[in-house]
Amino acid sequence: MATESTTMRNIYLDHNATTPVHPEVLEAMLPYFSRKFGNASSMHSSGREAKAALEDARAGCARILGCRDSEIVFTSGGTESDNYAVKGAAFANRNRGKHVITSPIEHHAVSVSCEFLEKEGFGVTYLPVDSQGIVDPDQLRKSLRPDTTLVTIMHANNETGVIQDVKELVRIAHEAGALFHTDAVQTTGKIAYSISELGCDLLSISAHKLYGPKGVGLLFIKSGTKIQAWNQGGGHERGRRAGTENVAGIAGLTRALEIAARDMAKETAKLNSLTTRFYERLRECVPDIHINGSLEKRVPNTLNISFKGVEGEAMILSLDMKGISVSSGSACTSGTTQASHVLIAMGLPGELAHGSVRFSFGRSNSEEDIDYVVDIVAQEVQRLRNISPLYTKSGN
Amino acid sequence: MENKSFPYSELVMEHFSNPRNMGEIENASAVGNAGNPNCGDLMRLYLKIEDGIIIDAKFKTFGCGAAIASSSMLTEMLKGKRLEDALKISNQAVADALGGLPPVKIHCSVMAEEALKAAMEDYEKRKNS
Numbered sequence: 001m002a003t004e005s006t007t008m009r010n011i012y013l014d015h016n017a018t019t020p021v022h023p024e025v026l027e028a029m030l031p032y033f034s035r036k037f038g039n040a041s042s043m044h045s046s047g048r049e050a051k052a053a054l055e056d057a058r059a060g061c062a063r064i065l066g067c068r069d070s071e072i073v074f075t076s077g078g079t080e081s082d083n084y085a086v087k088g089a090a091f092a093n094r095n096r097g098k099h100v101i102t103s104p105i106e107h108h109a110v111s112v113s114c115e116f117l118e119k120e121g122f123g124v125t126y127l128p129v130d131s132q133g134i135v136d137p138d139q140l141r142k143s144l145r146p147d148t149t150l151v152t153i154m155h156a157n158n159e160t161g162v163i164q165d166v167k168e169l170v171r172i173a174h175e176a177g178a179l180f181h182t183d184a185v186q187t188t189g190k191i192a193y194s195i196s197e198l199g200c201d202l203l204s205i206s207a208h209k210l211y212g213p214k215g216v217g218l219l220f221i222k223s224g225t226k227i228q229a230w231n232q233g234g235g236h237e238r239g240r241r242a243g244t245e246n247v248a249g250i251a252g253l254t255r256a257l258e259i260a261a262r263d264m265a266k267e268t269a270k271l272n273s274l275t276t277r278f279y280e281r282l283r284e285c286v287p288d289i290h291i292n293g294s295l296e297k298r299v300p301n302t303l304n305i306s307f308k309g310v311e312g313e314a315m316i317l318s319l320d321m322k323g324i325s326v327s328s329g330s331a332c333t334s335g336t337t338q339a340s341h342v343l344i345a346m347g348l349p350g351e352l353a354h355g356s357v358r359f360s361f362g363r364s365n366s367e368e369d370i371d372y373v374v375d376i377v378a379q380e381v382q383r384l385r386n387i388s389p390l391y392t393k394s395g396n
Numbered sequence: 397m398e399n400k401s402f403p404y405s406e407l408v409m410e411h412f413s414n415p416r417n418m419g420e421i422e423n424a425s426a427v428g429n430a431g432n433p434n435c436g437d438l439m440r441l442y443l444k445i446e447d448g449i450i451i452d453a454k455f456k457t458f459g460c461g462a463a464i465a466s467s468s469m470l471t472e473m474l475k476g477k478r479l480e481d482a483l484k485i486s487n488q489a490v491a492d493a494l495g496g497l498p499p500v501k502i503h504c505s506v507m508a509e510e511a512l513k514a515a516m517e518d519y520e521k522r523k524n525s
Contacts, residue, residue: 309458310458311436311437311458311459311460311463312460313460313461314412314459314460314461314463314464317404317409317412317460317461321409321413339435339436349434350433350434350435350436351433351434351436351458354433354435354436354437386418387415387418387456387457387458387464388456388457388458389438389439389440389456389457389458390433390438390458391458
């Protein structure tokens, strides 16, 4: 964020990890913490007030996403939605078949759920992606089997921002009678889409990636989809997800979706201009950089860049010391020394995959920030390349 | 940075920000490599040895903060040491000198020890050829 501190500028370029809560979102949430604190399951007026807020929110979300109110189940976030979709659909349909198809670039919430299914005796096929990070629809067609019940492929990737042709992939899966789930955590709020247009059966959303609060999300479940409830208990969410509804969070998620839809054109234009400026200036100032993933089929805020001869974590530490927040690989895996599974699946050599940095821009970033960050990145890349035995200047 | 959630000690960050003895030695008495760029790290250690004493040590490293700090610390520990004493420097000694490393980063200090051993082998080889 472009807030000026006394000692150092702080510039947040990690919006794919999380975003600050928008002031209008916070305002929409506040009444539900103490004044309108009711439990939406209670009969009395306080409960009915909460229930009304919950159903208003559901209608608001459905309107923006292009689905019916009854098709929305509120959850604790993207990870829960993914777990519910993948395990719930696979288990509910296991009498029909025990084969699931996915990609090697999924978020861990999906990929680890698929690994769980494998341990439970399901077969899982991992479709390859090309060097641009894209799943070939023909590969899906070839991998579908009579016992395939579910295909789960993300809408846009969290590390590269690359967007899949979900509409086409859904069409192919449906031809073979398989359900389709997509993790839309990284596209929601960043690009305009309609669920009815995509045609998928299940779709995951998280609020905190679009200036909403942490700990809330939703799973779209198309009417008639066979899915087993994963969180069991009371009959909340029409028996599909037990647990007292997080009314404040849900009101926040809904407001965040409304704001994203309202400001989409303006924000997209701004983000496109910022990322283009960043990329062009960086290419002028820093030799031997590699953009990971398609530049065309990409959400407007994300750039994943490898700097030859420089390791990713070293870059993150260096930039952090200068007040710039970025990430490498997936934030969830930075405790390990594995190279990004996404970049490896795209065929990037290990050295470059270890040297990737994700810049994800957002509302608070300005052109001035971009110029400052380019200068600092150029300086730090040069410092680390001087230390590196793998980098020899090309040219002079 | 003083935050408890931060993985590195202040000393690690200091050596990462201002690495000591970074660079190459022309006509080095020994060079040792360790690590594998495919796995995200590579260290190259250069030693100048005279009369059984390491009179200069320099390094170049591709790797994370801990790898660069471990390399820097190792060269500091090596300078002025007799060869037989240098050989006793373990990865644990490097990690300890840095005020400790997070468990997932211990392999970075191991890389430093391996580069030292490789340099010593190189020195023996050069001496006998």
